[in-house]
Structures are given as C-alpha cells and as structure tokens.
Amino acid sequence: MKAALLTDRGVLRVTGEPARHFLHNLVTANIETLTPGHARYAALLTPQGKIIADFFVVEAPTEDGGGFFIEAPKALLPDLAQKLTFYKLRAKVTIEPIEALSVLAAWDGIGSTEYGLDYRDPRLPVLGQRVLVPADVASEAAADLGATLVDVSEYEAHRIALGVPRGGADFAYGDVFPHDADLDKLGGVDFKKGCFIGQEVVSRVEHRGTARNRIVPVEFDEHAAEDGSAVMAGDKTVGTMGSSAGNIGLAMLRIDRVADALASGKPLLAGGIPMKLREGAITDFFKDVATG
Secondary structure, three states, X not given: OEEEEOOOXXXXXXXXXOHHHHHHOOOOOOOOOOOOOOEEEEEEEOOOOOEEEEEEEEEXXXXXXXXXXXXXXXXXXXXXXXXXXHHHOOOOOEEEEOOXXXXXXXXXXXXXXXXXXXXXXXXXXXXXXXXEEOHHHHHHHHHHHOOEEOOHHXXXXXXXXXXXXXXXXXXXXXXOOOOOOOOOOOOOOOOOOOOOOOHHHHHHHHHHOOOOEEEEEEEOOOOOOOOOXXXXXXXXXXXXXXXXXXXXXXXXXXXXXXHHHHHOOOOEEEOOEEEEEOOOOOOOHHHHHHOO
8 A cells, every 4th residue: 555645735624504505505516415534526616617626525523623624736725715715705604724734645455544534535446545634744644554655756657547637737727627627527526416606517518418628548659748748630739738657648638639530540649759548447438539
C-alpha cells in the first residue's frame, strides 16, 4: 500500500444547522443523503453550467463537531469560499478555511488511521482512500494505514493510468462543462437530485447526449507529448494533450472529429508524436469512437 501527501489540496469547513440543505441546493452531488465519514464528488458550476471548482464534500462525524469538509484545489479555496459566501444570503452557515488540515491519498489497499478523517475516494474504488490530516503527522498516518509514504508523482501516475482527470492539469476551470471533464462518469453529478446551479444546461447535455468533448486516456510508443500539445488528425485539430506519466496520458478530445479520423484511417498525432486511444477504468465511451 502507498500513500502521498497532496500538497496542492486544501480544506474548507461549512458548519451550521442549514449547512446540508445549503450545499445540496448549490452543488452537483446529492448532499442530503451523505453520511458521516463518507464523501461525495461534486462541483460548483456557473449558471451557464461550467465548472468553477470540483471537490469532495465529506461529512464530519458528530463527535468532531459535525458540518462538512470541502476538499478542493488549494489555489481555488479563496474564490470558492467567496462564491459560497455569496450564495449563503441569510443562511446561518459558517464557511472557513481549515489551514491545519492537509490531504493524504492512499492506494493499493485499504486501511484506517486515528490521525485524521479517512474516507474512500468516491470517484472510483481503485483510486483508494483519502485522509484529512495535519501535514506534520502525515508519515504517522501513512504508517497507521499500513502504507509507505511516496512522492506525489507516484499518485499522479496511478490517477493517470486509471484515466481520471485533474482540474488545472487536464481541464481549465471556468471553461468546461461537467461532461467534458467526465464528472458524469465519476459520480460527480446526480441527475435525479433536482436543482443545483447550472442544472438546466447539464441536464440538457445528459438527456440529449450532446457532449462534444471528453477527456480520454491515450498512449504513446515511447513517451507522451507535452501538456498542452495540440492533437491533430491530418490538418484538423481534434483536441489538446493533458497530464501524462511515462508513455500514457490524458487528452481532451473532440469526439466527433476523432470518430471521423478513425473511420477514415487518419492517425492521431499529439505534438507530432503518434498517439492511440487507451482503455481506462472509466472511459467506455471512447470504444464507440474507436469503432466509428
């Protein structure tokens, strides 16, 4: 079992009697049915349905004061807190950063620890678990889990191998819809819960099947193209390269253009390097692309 401290992640806490209802009405996941010690993958969207931030909502145990932790990219925390504060109006909720907490990811096994709040990664079981823990006891928490503390690059390789996107690396915040970033494939959108900000746009994409872009796992013979490289099919741009580890990576692709390229036998090139689609843990939709 391995564990890595995710130094780019941070934590907000939302407390107050109406906190559950407050979050449920804003984010893409169902918070009403969340239980202590468990997490939901969710996002806050613009009214136009684009992702402001994606994050985990974790219900804190009542013995720890209750409320909800929001684990999100650290760089987005100030803006996310500001947006939530804007929406709270007169709701008696408190939104505050918890600077003492860091995020530990663990995989290739399941353990438990008394050093922090641990929960399963709600996106994919094989991603493992996460722990909200003070950074200065991360090594103790890893040992308690039965894990070896490793560099964060090993976690990134694990994530990429499973075909799971990361905001800021594989998609740009404020520029993509949940379907583009595979949130619908990763349990990040509850289409039965009712209203949330941007819900009308997202539901329309879901019911009409009109998602044009997808992040998909890709593979190269030797080494992956650089992040940001254009993916080409002949003289047409069909996507953009995202994060990679070794010879595998993720790319945001225009699905219809890739389908046309494959049907006509045109190779895909990223940064001039031949590339092929690769099966990942969540991406069954590109099988249809591969067959045209």
